[in-house]
Amino acid sequence: MTSIDGPWRRTAQGAGLLGDDGAVQATVFATMSALATSTGALNLGQGFPDEPGPREVLDAAAAAILAGDNQYPPGRGTAPLRTAIADHQAHWYGLDVDPDTEVLVTVGATEALAATILALCGPGDEVVVLEPAYDAYGALVALAGATLVPVPLRAPTFALDHDALRAAVTDRTRILLVNDPHNPTGARLTPRDRELVVDLATRHDALIVTDEVYEHLVFDGPHVPIATLPGAAERTVTISSGGKTFSTTGWKIGWLTAPAPLVTAIQSVKQFLSYVGGAPFQPATAIGLALPDARFAEIAGTLARKRDPLCDGLDRVGFVVSRPAAGYFAIADARPLGVTDTEAFCRELPERVGVAAIPVTAFVAPERHAMVVGLVRFAFCKRDEVLHEAVERLALLT
Structure with a gap:
């Protein structure tokens, strides 16, 4: 053979x-x-x-299926879901996101990560991650031909070592990939951690990609996206999904928000991965994002x-x-x-x-x-x- x-x-x-x-x-x-x-x-x-998950969300999916919402949705995601994502970012975090140009619906957060890394990285680029790290990160960085640069989070606190992060980020760094809240450790970044990430990305002209799928599963104080920090939004791709929040991991409805040029670049890759997905689950996820606080x-x-x-x-x-x-x-x-x-x-x-x-x-x-x-x-x-x-x-x- x-x-x-x-x-x-x-x-x-x-x-x-x-x-x-x-x-x-x-x-x-x-x-x-x-x-x-x-x-x-x-x-x-x-x-x-x-x-x-929440009954309202499950009922909305069933209703969408029975109503015939089972064909290809628009490439960037259905308008109601993109609007719900933008409204969610505004309501929870005060972020101003254009649903038409700055939101992209994906087949789970993993596809959002894949499309982002493949669109924005290549040979010679470095991607800094916090390790232990979700196993897809290493696979996707390798597929892109880039180099993974780990920054260890050490037990038992799994706190971010600022000196280690400074040493890892160089002018070769294309992406700082930050998972907050963190899988597998359940750790959260501190305000000083987030400020350092933005400072290093700005200093080395790197992009920030944040995996925030556990954003609503925090137990002490609100989640704070890095994109809310001064100077961060213009260089940040924020990724999340409904699977963890609404206990619908099999639906694979994810999304990303970013400046319009980045979304366009990422969609140019995403459309040749899955193209689209989850037609009846998109309106249901929109219902979920609009649930009361x-x-x-x-x-x-x-x-x-x-x-x-x-x-x-x-x-x-x-x-x-x-x-x-x-x-x-x-x-x-x-x-x-x-x-x-x-x-x-x-x-x-x-x-x-x-x-x-x-x-x-x-x-x-x-x-x-x-x-x-x-x-x-x-x-x-x-x-x-x-x-x-x-x-x-x-x-x-x-």
């Missing part, structure tokens, strides 16, 4: 999916979910909720109440827990339990006690695995009874 080579190989390598023998491995998320299914384990690995507070509050029993239970088992300030996930250090091989521990966990989790090594390049030894990510976006049962099962480790 003809040898199959090409950009796919560097993409797989960028995501850490090439083995030492050159064979492509499954993502750890697929592996752990498959183990959960085969063993009957509770899946606290992959970050998807097991409860329905109290509903958003309820969504975040419910998730915060799920966080605490899981974190408390992990503490009792003997893990050292980094309690998250936002998001779906808690990071727990298993080294006090004698764990030295995090991946092996997570592979054994479903069979051993009936719980699946993700090793944080999945979010760090192989050459830097040492900095996350023992760290395990547990998802708490699950039903209360599932979390209670998971804690009881994890107690069998002691």
Whole structure:
């Protein structure tokens, strides 16, 4: 058979999916979910909720399907959703966004990231990321032929090291890619962190790309987009989605907002990826974005109440827990339990006690695995009874 080579190989390598023998491995998320299914384990690995989202949002999608809203939507997204996104940015953050020229609807936030990186980066460019990092970042930067430059966030606080960020950003930096609130750690940037990001991007004429999919799942104080800082909006691409907020991760309705020239550049790539998607889910997501503020507070509050029993239970088992300030996930250090091989521990966990989790090594390049030894990510976006049962099962480790 003809040898199959090409950009796919560097993409797989960028995501850490090439083995030492050159064979492509499954993502750890697929592996752990498959183990959960085969063993009957509770899946606290992959970050998807097991409860329905707001009824108004679900009903709107069903109504749109039945009304025949099932064909290609406009390339930039339906007008009601683009308007809802612009209104959302104005209402929550005071950002003035033109729905016709400064909003682009995408097939999930991951496609927004893909189109942005492929449109704006190439060989010789560098993309600075905060690591641990969502695995798509490394894959997409590699696919673009650019170079990933990681800035480590170290346990247990996962605070941003300002000196490390200053050292990472140079005139070769094309993008500072910032995930805030952060996956997998649940950390949030401080005001000084955000100011430094804008200062460095301005000084080195770099773009800022922010992944803000957990923007409404914060537990202490409001989310503050970097685009709200003086001098930031003109160089910032802000990315979010409805999947996490409305517990509709399978709908894959994402978006980005940015100055019109950047949106045009990104759309020129996006239209040749998926073209469009999710026709009946776009009006439903628009309904979601217009929900009263109290509903958003309820969504975040419910998730915060799920966080605490899981974190408390992990503490009792003997893990050292980094309690998250936002998001779906808690990071727990298993080294006090004698764990030295995090991946092996997570592979054994479903069979051993009936719980699946993700090793944080999945979010760090192989050459830097040492900095996350023992760290395990547990998802708490699950039903209360599932979390209670998971804690009881994890107690069998002691």
